[in-house]
Amino acid sequence: MFKITTLFFIIFISTFSSNKYKPKNIQEKITLNKYKHKILTVGLSDADLFQSKTNGQSLNLIIKDLLENYLDLKIKVKIDDWDDLYKEYKNNKIDILGNLTHSLKRTDHSVFSYPLFDQSLYIASNKIKLQNLEDLSNKNIYTVKDSIYNNYLNGLVSNKNININLISTNNKMNFKNQLILGPEKEIEKLKYKIKLISLPGLSIGLHKKYNDLLPIINNALNEKYLKEISNLFKEKKNNIYKENFYNSLTLDEKIYLKKLKPLNFAYEADQNIVYYSKEFNQYIGFIPLIIKEIQERSSIRFNIVNNNFKNLNEIYNAFLEEKVDILPLAKNKERNNLFEFTNQVDSVNLFEITNYKYDIKKIGVIQNSIEESIAQNYFLKNNIVLYNNYENLKKDLISHKIMSGFLFSREGLSSDKFKIKKMMEIPIYFSVHKDDIILKNILNKAIIHLLNLKDIKEKAKEDINYERFLKNENNKDKNKILLYLWSITSILFIIALFKIIFHKKMVKRLKKDPLTGLKNRIEFNSFNFNDIDLKGYAISIDINNLKDFNDKYGHIAGDNLILKISNFLKNTFNENYTFRITGDSFYIYLDNNNILFHLDKLIDHIRKFKKISGYFIHLNIGYFHIKNNETSLEKAFNYADMAMYESKKNLSLYYLEATDLLIKKKEREYTIKNLLREEKINEIFPVYQPKFSIKNNEIIGGEALARWITTDLGFISPAEFIPIAEKIKQIYLIDYKIAEETIKTIKKWKDLNLINKNFKLSFNISMETFEREDIVNTLTTLLDKYNISGEYIEIEITESILSSNLNKTLEKLKLIKNLNIQISIDDFTAGHSTATLLTCLPIDIVKFDKSILDIIVESNSYNHSIYKNLISLVKDLNLKIVAEGIETEYQLKFLKDNNIDIGQGYLFSKPIPSIDFENLLQKKRDE
Structure with missing residues (x-):
């Protein structure tokens, strides 16, 4: 026991006392010593996104600290306009660029760290309200000249046949009352925005000659700095919300808020908007996330008082007695007379769930709930059975003690045993007491200015899916072991152990796709960095028209489809080499030569599923044969993508190989597209x-008649470049x-x-x-x-x-x-x-x-x-x-x-x- 305790004290000291990076192996130690006496020039953008400080911290300062203090490298920092920095970087006058977006073209001369943060591309404005992509038709959009983002926008609008006019400017923020193009973190302060596409994350870029530094930088990011960057942007975002919220308040509301004590808040848990997680020992879901974000972004504080009550009926009675200040509720005639309601925050589906055995014609509902008032419109009073909680109601429904029940959650009630009918969609509001008008107005402004309800909805869905995933993984036993260990060690040991376990859990969570359990893009990026002497096949798979499927059958059916396909992939390929990259795309590495056998097996699974389900499902598959180590995994999967996209042109074709001929054709096509998108058309000239x-x-x-002779490709026929330019x-x-x-x-x-x-x-x-x-x-x-x-x-x-x-x-x-x-x-x-x-x-x-x-x-x-x-x-x-x-x-x-x-x-x-x-x-x- 003494040895174990000593070991954990050593872990604690090394975990909490080190301000320098510890090399993970001899090779890393040699690499760091190699750069000890070399001065590396680091380019950092002077844009507000990178330079502006929040609580004394900025993205540029974090990158500088990582390189200079944590890795102990000698660096010379140059802060300038990004375009000028990139020109110097391409001319080898700058060694490391602090902010570089990953693109296929840049992989020829650069390597990229783990993404510092995820990026999404937006069109935004302070004045012009946008609903969808079609609203951009024939509009002027301001952007930075030669920005990589321009290519993404042009690609999107070309697919939709939308005409736009891109206008280049040195400072697009001067046109924030018009329409500007930029990543999310640049345009967060603007009022109206629409998301266009998720982008490759912004990374630290290094010239390929510094490739040996890359794993060390990635380790440093994982150990310390990715969390710091995440916290920085979270704080920046919170500050924007805070400013908008406080500017919207009247003087009376500000005075009220200053005197406001913590509000007693209770959850009416129903597993749709609120869910109690035994794994995390807390409430998760949509409403808890709303409460969390209001607290983070304002001075409003909440006491969650659910533990003071046994059931929902007691909570409701406490609200009537004003022991609870705020309760999420649906409206009915009686409640309208008793309470004030804020703007709508959510809506939930109410289901009538009925046994196939109709022996006892009784319906169960929760007492004092909106379901009780609805049931009274459909059933006689004697046939309504009142419950204090959903668990007892479900129990009696399953045991046939009641015929049916009104429930918001279908979990654990399968359609083969119960008839499930959607009754209606019920709006949910925050309710307050009749004399709390100012509080209601403040909460309304909080809903408008402190919250992005759409984003919160997505996050809540992820949290609940992840909670269910953890249950399936039987993590409860691990927690019991940890609790036992904690009970026999010192307080100091508990802190150290908690940090290590929490870190591992978060790393594991980050590396797994919560829906399918497959490895995700982070794991794929890590796999890419360790591709020494790998031979086999890179495979790219895309679910054709998943968006149309979701639109037709709903997102639940879409998730089930993705789960089904991921199971087919697990049954066909090595799960350790199978990655879910985005919502509808997967990458697979196959380390043997039986490529067609595996692909035909997968297609056979899909055909059988199509026959049983009646769904029209089509996979587009591209693959590339890695014959030697001259082709990196990154390029191999890029080639597989080329073949996959080419296979989309023929729906009778499931898979296509990226042959040398196809790669040459597609690379030539990409080059032509890039030349056109970058408006490098000086070499186009007329003949008469x-x-x-x-x-x-x-x-x-x-x-x-147009002719084109390029420096890169030589003569390009009009029959080749005209259709591409039109596309x-x-x-x-x-x-x-x-x-x-x-x-x-x-x-x-x-x-x-x-x-x-x-x-x-x-x-x-x-x-x-x-x-x-x-x-x-x-x-x-x-x-x-x-x-x-x-x-x-x-x-x-x-x-x-x-x-x-x-x-x-x-x-x-x-x-x-x-x-x-x-x-x-x-x-x-x-x-x-x-x-x-x-x-x-x-x-x-x-x-x-x-x-x-x-x-x-x-x-x-x-x-x-x-x-x-x-x-x-x-x-x-x-x-x-x-x-x-x-x-x-x-x-x-x-x-x-x-x-x-x-x-x-x-x-x-x-x-x-x-x-x-x-x-x-x-x-x-x-x-």
């Missing part, structure tokens, strides 16, 4: 394909770039006297660009900038524009025509367009698609008739026709014979650079 008069072969105009809603950048280059070229040729007023140079405007609010203004600005008349310009729009809002389309076309610009319908195939619509549109030219001309072959009179009918249709509307794709003399003769105006195609000329086109015009002039 001449347009000729069919009658005399003279050049009468040309069409500008991510960046096509307008290309359209506007080509428009400006074309107008600039026209100006040059006019000044050189190479063209006259009959010459038209055209460029394409996509449907997405045409639908932008700034299209007309942009064209006007460009014409003014280069001092050129619109009479030299022609824009080509596609038939698809006619399928959008016709009134708006007509309005914009008329405004463009007012600039003297000619308008051409491009790629005409008689598809969307009709003769009726063409008569309504203020257009000048119809450009026949190459596919129509391709049907013109010798000795095919039927195809000739089709083309002639189209010509007749357009000519009757007094419109000019351009035939594109002319490749043969036979086609040219046919077009001449049928009086077509203008031709374009390889028979005349392929698209050529501006200088070559200029030489053609020069030659024509000189002739």
Whole structure:
């Protein structure tokens, strides 16, 4: 016993007395000694989020303390604008960056610590109220130039087909009355906000050459600093709530609050909004969290007095006698006369739960409850049985002593034994006594200004799920052992042991997903850091359209589905290598070569479950074969993700391998997307394909076509980058770039006297660009900038524009025509367009698609008739026709014979650079 006590005293001393990091092994000791005499430059952002102090502490000071004091490293701190810091970091002038968001692109040159805090991306404003993503349509959103957050927003709105206008600024907080884009902790003080997406956490970033420092920094974060950071942001958030709350109070309310003694508060526990946890020996759930947050964020204090009473009936009577000050209650006519009620804080579902045996036709309810008053509307008084608590009511229901009961919780009552019917949703309020009007008003303001009820609801759900999970793990026995140990040791030993056990429990809790019991992202990140010589398969799994499933069947069914799938994964793969990464995605490492056997086994589980349940469930699976240690686990799972997302394009496909060809294709696609999202389009330029008069072969105009030759990828075909730009809603950048280059070229040729007023140079405007609010203004600005008349310009729009809002389309076309610009319908195939619509549109030219001309072959009179009918249709509307794709003399003769105006195609000329086109015009002039 003496040895054990001595051992724990040593643990206590080492736990509480050390202010320096203790290396965990010889390698860590060698690493720290290696950096003893090197000065590391650390970049820290001067943004308010990192610099502002709360109780003398800031995020920058915590990071500095971690590196300088705890790890005993020699550091030189540079505090500056983040953009400038990042440039220096990329140029190797800064060794460690205190705040760097994890992204695939940055993994090429950086390693990342554990996230310092979770991030979620928001759109926020002090003035503009937002309900959902659709409210952003055609709005200006202020952001920081080249921010990584811009890519996430563009990706989201492109999936929803929402047009936005991102405006870059050096200080977006100057526009807080407009709409700004930023992570949660930047915009907490703003009144209105909508969450867009959960982001990779903000980490400490290091150049890859300092990779050996990373595990040490992560250990330090786990031991001490993650908790400090969490407490710092919690305190910051509380201060914001406090300020808003106290600013909302009247003078009388402030005086009342100053004199207010602790309020007696009682819970009406029903396992929905309040649940007594024997594991934690306290009340958990929605209402307890509300009480906790009000106390943390204000001077209001509560005495929880449930222990003074045996049951709910005694609590209610004590409230009537004013021994209890506040009670969460539902309203009825009697209570409205007795009490004052605050704003609604929650609502609960009331269930009628009935035995399948109807021997005794009695219904059980809690005495003096809202259920009793409801029961009186449906049952005779003699058939209502009153109970003091829910446990006795459930007991009699299960033993068939009563036929049915009104209950808020279905727990322990399965639908195969009981008929469960949802009666109604009942609002819950805080009730106070009739003479406590000021208290009611203060509580209302507390509900509005101190609480985020939606977040509290989610947290309460997590707490209750975790409580149930602990029960299943039989932790009660462990607690008994701990209690026995505590009873035979000194007070000092108890403190040390408590800290160690509490730490382990929290670590274990952090490492497990509370719903499925699988390892979570924290464990996956740890697994990633220890991937030496691993060979096998990285597998990425996504539940397709889980959100739609939740919307259709409810979140309880969604949770059950996730549990079912996680059990399939446990039965198929090694649970130690199976991770739940987000709500609907899982990562798995398979350490053998039987990949297809395992995947087919999983798919078989899913098919059988679909057949039994009737649910439409589809998994998207991507996998990558790790053949050697040249590919890190992190990259392997990124490659698996690529294949998984690619498999989404084909619902008949369950799984897809990330082959070298697919990886190369997707990496090229990602690079193109990033170049477009970062607006790096300087290398895009126009080439011009001449347009000729069919009658005399003279050049009468040309069409500008986009080409892209990049430093990174070389030549990128328009067939490749145009669809990508349209998909991510960046096509307008290309359209506007080509428009400006074309107008600039026209100006040059006019000044050189190479063209006259009959010459038209055209460029394409996509449907997405045409639908932008700034299209007309942009064209006007460009014409003014280069001092050129619109009479030299022609824009080509596609038939698809006619399928959008016709009134708006007509309005914009008329405004463009007012600039003297000619308008051409491009790629005409008689598809969307009709003769009726063409008569309504203020257009000048119809450009026949190459596919129509391709049907013109010798000795095919039927195809000739089709083309002639189209010509007749357009000519009757007094419109000019351009035939594109002319490749043969036979086609040219046919077009001449049928009086077509203008031709374009390889028979005349392929698209050529501006200088070559200029030489053609020069030659024509000189002739």
